[in-house]
Amino acid sequence: xxxxxxxxxxxxxxxxxxxxxxxxxxxxxxxxxxxxxxxxxxxxxxxxxxxxxxxxxxxxxxxxxxxxxxxxxxxxxxxxxxxxxxxxxxxxxxxxxxxxxxxxxxxxxxxxxxxxxxxxxxxxxxxxxxxxxxxxxxxxxxxxxxxxxxxxxxxxxxxxxxxxxxxxxxxxxxxxxxxxxxxxxxxxxxxxxxxxxxxxxxxxxxxxxxxxxxxxxxxxxxxxxxxxxxxxxxxxxxxxxxxxxxxxxxxxxxxxxxxxxxxxxxxxxxxxxxxxxxxxxxxxxxxxxxxxxxxxxxxxxxxxxxxxxxxxxxxxxxxxxxxxxxxxxxxxxx
Numbered sequence: 578x579x580x581x582x583x584x585x586x587x588x589x590x591x592x593x594x595x596x597x598x599x600x601x602x603x604x605x606x607x608x609x610x611x612x613x614x615x616x617x618x619x620x621x622x623x624x625x626x627x628x629x630x631x632x633x634x635x636x637x638x639x640x641x642x643x644x645x646x647x648x649x650x651x652x653x654x655x656x657x658x659x660x661x662x663x664x665x666x667x668x669x670x671x672x673x674x675x676x677x678x679x680x681x682x683x684x685x686x687x688x689x690x691x692x693x694x695x696x697x698x699x700x701x702x703x704x705x706x707x708x709x710x711x712x713x714x715x716x717x718x719x720x721x722x723x724x725x726x727x728x729x730x731x732x733x734x735x736x737x738x739x740x741x742x743x744x745x746x747x748x749x750x751x752x753x754x755x756x757x758x759x760x761x762x763x764x765x766x767x768x769x770x771x772x773x774x775x776x777x778x779x780x781x782x783x784x785x786x787x788x789x790x791x792x793x794x795x796x797x798x799x800x801x802x803x804x805x806x807x808x809x810x811x812x813x814x815x816x817x818x819x820x821x822x823x824x825x826x827x828x829x830x831x832x833x834x835x836x837x838x839x840x841x842x843x844x845x846x847x848x849x850x851x852x853x854x855x856x857x858x859x860x861x862x863x864x865x866x867x868x869x870x871x872x873x874x875x876x877x878x879x880x881x882x883x884x885x886x887x888x889x890x891x892x893x894x895x896x897x898x899x900x901x902x903x904x905x906x907x908x909x910x911x
Contacts (some may be wrong), residue, residue: 620833623827650712671800829841
């Protein structure tokens, strides 16, 4: 309970700090922070799948890219569509894809599941590349952000500051909801399924349904991140669904650490900042990012959050894994 209270206080402080960022950051850095917030939601969704459920997927970019492309297609082909309807279309498309793919892929486990997700992501990428009339192929699709209609007023989103605040609120709310999910019986059940699925079946849990719900939920969250990715850049190309995007999210999550809820967000900060600054210095920045990934896996398998937890244990005593912010095993009842 104490750990949860600390987490809630941290969330409130970070949100209040986020409200002040447009007043203290230049446009370049505010643009980078917006990107970090969007990718944080993407990383959180993937960590629920990998860190909490133990499902290694190489196809999570399919949901991110589907949400991104559904957004662009909706804005281009449905004149006057509202922002809320665009978001609904983007998320609904990934929910449908999650249900269909989950029904097909979740029958398999371990390396078979991982390879099948890779195959389906490659299939989606090939379709996006060839279906030029819909996706724009290598040229991509450009859009203009719809205005934000609140009923009593309309807020233009053509400026970065107004869009940043929308991103902060929606992405922040989604991240908090994911955090809340890990504290529910369903979230704890997922962790226990990872540790001992046979025991969960013996206790009467339908593990197949639980896994399908999680797979669809994380796909929808990734799709929401993809929606805002297209809104942010006002452009989407096949890179949003490419193997590079899957590699990027793996790097973010592993650098931050899969053992805690907040670790992947820390990994996103490091990844995006390094990427932005290294890309301005050298065209070979992916080589350096790959080297960082290899070093982290070899020497710091717990990621940056693991280092922080170890330091906390060393200087403040016993490490607490029971607060719900880690993917530790907790007891649940049917």
